Amino acid sequence: MKRIILFLFTVSLMSCGVSKTVKESKKVIKGNWVLSSIDYSQAGTYNVTLLNDASKACFEYSKWQFIPNNSTGTYTLTNGSCSDEVRHFIFTIQEIDESTGLYDFLLKPTNPKGKSETNQGFRFKLAALSDVAMQWQQTVSLNGTPFVITMNFTKQ
Numbered sequence: 001m002k003r004i005i006l007f008l009f010t011v012s013l014m015s016c017g018v019s020k021t022v023k024e025s026k027k028v029i030k031g032n033w034v035l036s037s038i039d040y041s042q043a044g045t046y047n048v049t050l051l052n053d054a055s056k057a058c059f060e061y062s063k064w065q066f067i068p069n070n071s072t073g074t075y076t077l078t079n080g081s082c083s084d085e086v087r088h089f090i091f092t093i094q095e096i097d098e099s100t101g102l103y104d105f106l107l108k109p110t111n112p113k114g115k116s117e118t119n120q121g122f123r124f125k126l127a128a129l130s131d132v133a134m135q136w137q138q139t140v141s142l143n144g145t146p147f148v149i150t151m152n153f154t155k156q
């Protein structure tokens with residue numbers, strides 16, 4: 001009887017674990033990245049504030065660091081007219097469908113000690129991830145229609 005209970009307990013713990021796809025993604029995302037470009041699904045000029053922080057112009061060429069073993073990271077805006085202080089965040093890669101490998105990237109800005117001051121987070125579709133490139137997509141509403149913001153990263 002003890003063995004059956006131990007077996008069931010072990011199976012239940014294993015079912016709660018992180019999938020192989022997410023584990024592999026965390027290995028690939030580890031390191032330093034540059035946000036090389038930001039594109040919109042519709043042509044035009046838009047006043048977009050990303051991560052409730054700064055404009056597209058400030059975010060382009062920003063430097064990002066991901067530390068997956070504790071799910072933390074930092075980014076620094078490098079445009080000369082923008083605040084260049086280091087911003088901190090925690091992140092999670094959340095699998096949506098194991099059969100297709102689709103997953104979301106959840107990011108929550110924090111202070112340097114890892115505490116969120118607003119408890120607000122942001123969800124991005126992790127549209128592409130390789131050893132040299134990563135792409136996030138965020139769909140928002142613009143005049144009642146979907147508007148996609150695409151963020152393209154290159155690994156350093």
